[in-house]
Amino acid sequence: MELGLIGLGKMGGNMRERIRRAGHTVIGYDRNPDVSDVDSLQELVTKLQGPRVVWVMVPAGAATQATVDELADLLSPGDVVVDGGNSRWTDDIKHAESLAAKGIGFVDCGVSGGVWGLENGYALMYGGDAEHVAKAQPVFDALKPEGEFGAVHAGAVGAGHFAKMVHNGIEYAMMQAFAEGWELLEAAPEVTDVREVFRSWQEGTVIRSWLLDLAVRALDDDEHLAKLKGWAADSGEGRWTVEAAIDHAVPLPAITASLFARFASRQDDSPQMKMIAALRNQFGGHAVENK
Numbered sequence: 001m002e003l004g005l006i007g008l009g010k011m012g013g014n015m016r017e018r019i020r021r022a023g024h025t026v027i028g029y030d031r032n033p034d035v036s037d038v039d040s041l042q043e044l045v046t047k048l049q050g051p052r053v054v055w056v057m058v059p060a061g062a063a064t065q066a067t068v069d070e071l072a073d074l075l076s077p078g079d080v081v082v083d084g085g086n087s088r089w090t091d092d093i094k095h096a097e098s099l100a101a102k103g104i105g106f107v108d109c110g111v112s113g114g115v116w117g118l119e120n121g122y123a124l125m126y127g128g129d130a131e132h133v134a135k136a137q138p139v140f141d142a143l144k145p146e147g148e149f150g151a152v153h154a155g156a157v158g159a160g161h162f163a164k165m166v167h168n169g170i171e172y173a174m175m176q177a178f179a180e181g182w183e184l185l186e187a188a189p190e191v192t193d194v195r196e197v198f199r200s201w202q203e204g205t206v207i208r209s210w211l212l213d214l215a216v217r218a219l220d221d222d223e224h225l226a227k228l229k230g231w232a233a234d235s236g237e238g239r240w241t242v243e244a245a246i247d248h249a250v251p252l253p254a255i256t257a258s259l260f261a262r263f264a265s266r267q268d269d270s271p272q273m274k275m276i277a278a279l280r281n282q283f284g285g286h287a288v289e290n291k
Contacts, residue, residue, distance in 0.1 A: 001138045002027070004044045006067055007057035007085070008035045011111065014118035015057065015084075015143060022142035041070055051078040053136050060087045060236065068095050077103025080135045082126075084109045088240055089158035089165065092127070096157040105132035108157060109140075110164020121145030125152055125167070127159030162244070169241030169255040171211075172234075176258035178215050186224065195219040232262045 001024050005016050008030035016026045029044045030036040038044045045052065052075060056067050064087050071081055081099055083092065087108065096106040106128060113122035122143045126133060133140075133153055144151040154163045185194040199216050202208055222228065238259040245252040280286040 001025070001053070002048050003139055004029070004048050004052060004054040005057060006030075006041065006044070006054065008032070009057070010115060011113075011117070012057035014115070015055075015111075015122070018118050018121075019139060019142045024138065024142060041067075042074055045071075045074045050076055051080070051135065052076070053080045053082065053139065055082045055084055055136075055139065057084050060085050060091070064091070065095075068099070072099055072102055072104065075102075075104050078105075080105040080107060080132050082107045082109055082136050082139075083161075084111050086110075086164070086235060086237060087161055088236075089127075089160075089162040092158040092161055096128070105129065105135070106157060107132050107136055108160040110160045110167065111143075112164065112167060117143075121150060123150050123167075125154045125160045125163040127154050127161070127163075128157050165237045165240050165244070168235065168237040169252070172238045172241075172258040172262075173254040174209070174211055176254075176261055178211060182215070195223050230265055232265045234259060234262045238262070 003019060003024060003026050005012060005019075005026050005028045008016060008028045012028070012030070013035060016028050019026050026037075027044055027047050028035070028037045029041055033039070038047060045054070048054070054071060054075065056064060056071075058064055058067055064083060064085055068081060068083070075081070081095070081104060083095065083106070087095075089108070092106070092108040095108075099106045108127050110125040111117075111122050112124075113120065122145070124140055124144055126136075126140065130153075140151050152163070154160050182194065182198070185191050185197060191197065195216070198212065198219060201212055202216060218225070238255070242252060242256050242259055244250075245256070277286075277288045281288045
């Protein structure tokens, strides 16, 4: 089949290559002319035969909104837009409604796989009407990992990005657990080879996982992570997961704590710790460190 793909960054560029390897035609557009197949969205749409499927792989928020708005004016009834970025699921519903008014279908697709997806395949979670999903199904089949699993029609519009959001929330908590365990091992003088402890867990333990494999890979590159600064960004999906938990009255203590830990990582001199130190000094006479 033919696919229009908008956004050819680290993820989008590799996705284009994987889809082409599966025998499909991909016409890609990116603001960077060095990687783009066409010079504009209008040219991309013109080169595709109808009914068209156009996959949007740009940053969530304003960039996705602007792209969807432009496509709404360029596409025809019967065409389908797939948003494969990390959009908030509530935005999906608005996009689906605005496109439906012009007879254009919409599918939201959460994509996981990062820089490894080209060779290993991408885990896909998509939401939308069955007829719209069916038009994009050959692309989903090309992108997913080999085998029975790795892709799911999660439900109605918004379900794909909601599922991906929860996936990322779980990822936050798992990474935090590995990070805390690593720090404790590094702090214990009895443990003389933390890296090999992590490596030993890769076989036969209940915590073996791809994240553990990646942790060992990172420690092989820099055994004590001395080259790194203890600062971690959050993509936004961790925040959305916690907000959704509040909306649904679902307790998420581990995921919430892992999100707050990332906020704490950005403080060189934590204001909260200043208050805690002051209070401990006031009620217990505990020592404080002054600048």
